[in-house]
Amino acid sequence: MGKPDLIIETRALRRRFVTHKPLVGAQTEVRAVDGIDLRIRRGETFAIVGESGCGKSTLARLLVRLIDPSEGSVIYDGTDISRISADKMRGLRRDLQFIFQDPFSSLNPRMTVGALVEEPMRAHRIGTRRERRARVAALLERVGLMPEHANRYPHEFSGGQRQRIGIARALASGPKVLIGDEPVSALDVSIQAQVVNILEDLKQEFGLTLIVIAHDLAVIRHMADRVAVMYLGEIVEEAPVAELFTAPRHPYTEALISSIPVPRVGARAGVATIDGEPPNPIAPPPGCRFHPRCPYAQAVCRAERPKLTRGPDARSVACHRHAELSLTGLAPDIAARSPEAEQRFSLYRAARATREGAKPSGSFPQPLTPDKE
Amino acid sequence: MPEDAPLLQITDLSIRFGAAATNLVDGVSLSLDRGETLCIVGESGCGKSLTALALMGLLPTPPARLMSGTAMFEGRDLLSLSLQELQNVRGDRMAMIFQEPMTSLNPALKVGEQIAEAVRRHKGVSRDAARNRALDMLQKVRIPAPEKRLDEYPHQMSGGMRQRAMIAMAMANDPALLIADEPTTALDVTVQAQVLDLMRQLQDESASAMIMITHDLGVVAEMADKVAVMYAGRIVEAGPVAAVFENPQHPYTIGLMSSMPSLGDRSGKLVTIPGIVPPADAMPEGCRFVSRCPFAQPGCALAPPMREFDRGHAVACWRAPLETGVDAPSPEIAGAA
Numbered sequence: 001m002g003k004p005d006l007i008i009e010t011r012a013l014r015r016r017f018v019t020h021k022p023l024v025g026a027q028t029e030v031r032a033v034d035g036i037d038l039r040i041r042r043g044e045t046f047a048i049v050g051e052s053g054c055g056k057s058t059l060a061r062l063l064v065r066l067i068d069p070s071e072g073s074v075i076y077d078g079t080d081i082s083r084i085s086a087d088k089m090r091g092l093r094r095d096l097q098f099i100f101q102d103p104f105s106s107l108n109p110r111m112t113v114g115a116l117v118e119e120p121m122r123a124h125r126i127g128t129r130r131e132r133r134a135r136v137a138a139l140l141e142r143v144g145l146m147p148e149h150a151n152r153y154p155h156e157f158s159g160g161q162r163q164r165i166g167i168a169r170a171l172a173s174g175p176k177v178l179i180g181d182e183p184v185s186a187l188d189v190s191i192q193a194q195v196v197n198i199l200e201d202l203k204q205e206f207g208l209t210l211i212v213i214a215h216d217l218a219v220i221r222h223m224a225d226r227v228a229v230m231y232l233g234e235i236v237e238e239a240p241v242a243e244l245f246t247a248p249r250h251p252y253t254e255a256l257i258s259s260i261p262v263p264r265v266g267a268r269a270g271v272a273t274i275d276g277e278p279p280n281p282i283a284p285p286p287g288c289r290f291h292p293r294c295p296y297a298q299a300v301c302r303a304e305r306p307k308l309t310r311g312p313d314a315r316s317v318a319c320h321r322h323a324e325l326s327l328t329g330l331a332p333d334i335a336a337r338s339p340e341a342e343q344r345f346s347l348y349r350a351a352r353a354t355r356e357g358a359k360p361s362g363s364f365p366q367p368l369t370p371d372k373e
Numbered sequence: 374m375p376e377d378a379p380l381l382q383i384t385d386l387s388i389r390f391g392a393a394a395t396n397l398v399d400g401v402s403l404s405l406d407r408g409e410t411l412c413i414v415g416e417s418g419c420g421k422s423l424t425a426l427a428l429m430g431l432l433p434t435p436p437a438r439l440m441s442g443t444a445m446f447e448g449r450d451l452l453s454l455s456l457q458e459l460q461n462v463r464g465d466r467m468a469m470i471f472q473e474p475m476t477s478l479n480p481a482l483k484v485g486e487q488i489a490e491a492v493r494r495h496k497g498v499s500r501d502a503a504r505n506r507a508l509d510m511l512q513k514v515r516i517p518a519p520e521k522r523l524d525e526y527p528h529q530m531s532g533g534m535r536q537r538a539m540i541a542m543a544m545a546n547d548p549a550l551l552i553a554d555e556p557t558t559a560l561d562v563t564v565q566a567q568v569l570d571l572m573r574q575l576q577d578e579s580a581s582a583m584i585m586i587t588h589d590l591g592v593v594a595e596m597a598d599k600v601a602v603m604y605a606g607r608i609v610e611a612g613p614v615a616a617v618f619e620n621p622q623h624p625y626t627i628g629l630m631s632s633m634p635s636l637g638d639r640s641g642k643l644v645t646i647p648g649i650v651p652p653a654d655a656m657p658e659g660c661r662f663v664s665r666c667p668f669a670q671p672g673c674a675l676a677p678p679m680r681e682f683d684r685g686h687a688v689a690c691w692r693a694p695l696e697t698g699v700d701a702p703s704p705e706i707a708g709a710a
């Protein structure tokens with residue numbers, strides 16, 4: 001195995017926020033991202049998972065420098081983007097695009113959909129006006145909207161449609177990396193499935209690297225190649241997706257996985273879950289940050305902070321006891337279905353395909369080349 | 374009241390808003406036995422909360438209008454109780470918990486006082502007895518250091534703790550019926566698992582029946598004895614939970630299940646339901662799923678009735694069972710209707 005082709009790498013990345021600044025005395029701060037080393041490979045779908053407030057959004061924003069790090073660096077394609085000028089960063093924005101969770105607040109309500117999708121191309125001086133218009137139409141079509149929708153305003157669209165507009169906009173500049181911060185979390189299951197499929201198709205067609213933040217573990221199981229699990233500002237485990245779900249190595253990963261409500265009757269009966277809630281990030285516990293909730297914690301866990309260590313098998317884990325523990329993941333037959341259900345699904349699939357057959361599916365418009373750079 | 378009558382029997386509940394021509398809850402019928410858990414599952418806006426609010430007498434009328442329906446609960450029709458009668462039932466024989474705990478917790482009152490107050494109002498016990506009951510309940514919902522928590526305000530608690538406090542309050546008077554509207558949707562997955570475990574355990578101990586509203590089929594599989602699948606205001610399929618999961622009949626139920634990413638090995642793209650739910654003012658007259666259904670035929674323009682085809686398992690689709698290729702009624706009949 002050669003050296004993996006990295007597209008984004010972080011080194012000891014940290015970001016603190018001041019949460020309270022008294023007139024006298026020490027200010028309180030939260031270490032939202034607290035020493036993260038990530039290596040994201042070109043063309044993969046990399047997922048970041050963890051509970052509310054663990055720092056996922058902060059990390060995502062750091063990766064594309066929507067915010068600046070307090071310490072450490074983010075290296076995109078060999079360039080340390082945490083050190084370059086704002087001007088140079090503006091050029092790189094073209095490659096690094098962001099999809100927001102909330103399709104309702106992330107689109108300027110006073111701009112037409114066409115203008116919204118065109119904006120990144122204008123910002124990067126891509127194409128002529130006419131070429132850009134054509135590309136807007138093609139992009140809208142590609143995400144399942146109609147070219148005519150370009151003249152409408154975001155409020156005229158449903159949540160799923162707005163998320164598609166957000167995706168078309170993110171794709172407009174021809175990015176290499178797409179980061180979605182909970183890109184499908186606000187959507188209903190049926191609409192979520194449509195958007196997940198669109199993201200996956202576009203990734204293929206466009207050769208994108210996809211970084212997905214999500215708290216829905218099933219979405220991650222479906223979309224990701226590799227997964228990083230975050231807890232209180234740190235990565236506690238990183239692994240290929242199948243291994244992570246079937247054979248977790250960090251007790252927190254085990255807890256997350258055993259907590260997933262499984263859509264099969266009796267599947268999760270009698271599975272033990274952990275107690276408590278994530279502690280206050282302003283005063284994280286000493287030692288392993290998970291130790292107050294960890295069923296396997298020992299003296300060393302309360303005293304020493306475990307380091308994220310890479311094993312020989314490209315898996316990493318930050319747990320003092322990982323070598324001696326044997327943790328439980330999802331059973332291999334977790335997704336098994338009854339024969340009747342299986343039959344119903346294939347009838348449904350077939351009926352869907354027959355009706356779909358009438359409509360040709362559009363292919364993706366080629367990225368335009370910029371005028372000059 | 375006969376012993377074998379269901380605890381709750383909802384018949385033909387229909388609700389609309391203002392002058393709209395479409396019922397947002399349309400002909401919903403459900404029944405629930407003592408101690409049973411019924412999950413109502415469906416996507417945003419399908420009418421789950423309206424159904425629950427109607428049962429609790431909490432619908433904003435106006436603008437909401439009750440078009441039809443009865444809901445017999447312990448011998449009385451919940452939908453035609455006076456405000457006084459409702460206030461006597463609510464918080465006593467039936468209670469509700471919400472997604473957002475602050476919907477039912479008063480921010481200005483200590484948690485212990487609120488629970489004790491709910492006990493005193495309905496049981497007429499002494500202050501001390503009520504406070505003891507509150508303490509008892511906080512212990513039951515496994516809030517750490519319950520003596521201390523009695524004197525805390527809701528904002529001093531974390532989201533998960535507040536959720537537990539609300540559950541403690543709802544269960545304080547041993548209701549026969551608990552209505553839970555997305556009680557864990559806002560919680561993190563590990564906390565959700567704890568709260569679901571807790572609710573199951575409390576329910577076992579108290580023999581309360583529960584209607585649990587959720588959009589998560591995983592939660593349904595874990596909690597339900599029976600499930601009702603709702604789409605655009607109507608129940609399209611209902612039955613024992615194992616029957617619905619293992620032998621799904623309605624194209625919407627099947628589409629919903631196949632839209633869900635699986636927890637097993639990736640097996641290609643998700644099989645989706647095309648399109649979106651039609652807006653209320655463009656709701657199809659017949660089967661409301663017709664605009665998205667891959668099995669639709671012209672006859673589906675006529676509303677399919679709920680048909681029971683196996684014990685307690687019913688479906689509202691002309692074409693079910695799908696493998697035998699039954700036809701929807703001819704469009705002429707549909708046109709005449």
Ligand SMILES: Nc1ncnc2c1ncn2[C@@H]1O[C@H](COP(=O)(O)OP(=O)(O)OP(=O)(O)O)[C@@H](O)[C@H]1O
Pocket residue numbers: 017018019030031032050051052053054055056057058059215281
């Ligand atoms: N601008 C800010 N100022 C102060 N604190 C912040 C700021 N942004 C984030 N934080 C804090 O940093 C921590 C991590 O927040 P972040 O939004 O990254 O978490 P998250 O994992 O995305 O959570 P969620 O799942 O709820 O979106 C939290 O404690 C949060 O309160």
Ligand SMILES: Nc1ncnc2c1ncn2[C@@H]1O[C@H](COP(=O)(O)OP(=O)(O)OP(=O)(O)O)[C@@H](O)[C@H]1O
Pocket residue numbers: 390397415416417418419420421422423424433436588
């Ligand atoms: N006050 C109101 N005025 C007008 N329409 C309303 C009102 N309240 C609810 N509705 C409509 O009634 C329908 C059903 O709403 P309901 O709240 O029952 O949905 P739900 O199934 O609970 O959805 P969710 O999963 O999003 O909570 C929706 O289309 C909603 O827009």
Ligand code: SF4
Pocket residue numbers: 623624625660661662663664666667668669670673677689690691692693701
């Ligand atoms: S009645 Fe017709 S449109 Fe409705 S679900 Fe059945 S086949 Fe589909």
Ligand SMILES: [Mg+2]
Pocket residue numbers: 056057058181
């Ligand atoms: Mg976030």
Ligand SMILES: [Mg+2]
Pocket residue numbers: 421422423554
């Ligand atoms: Mg609701």
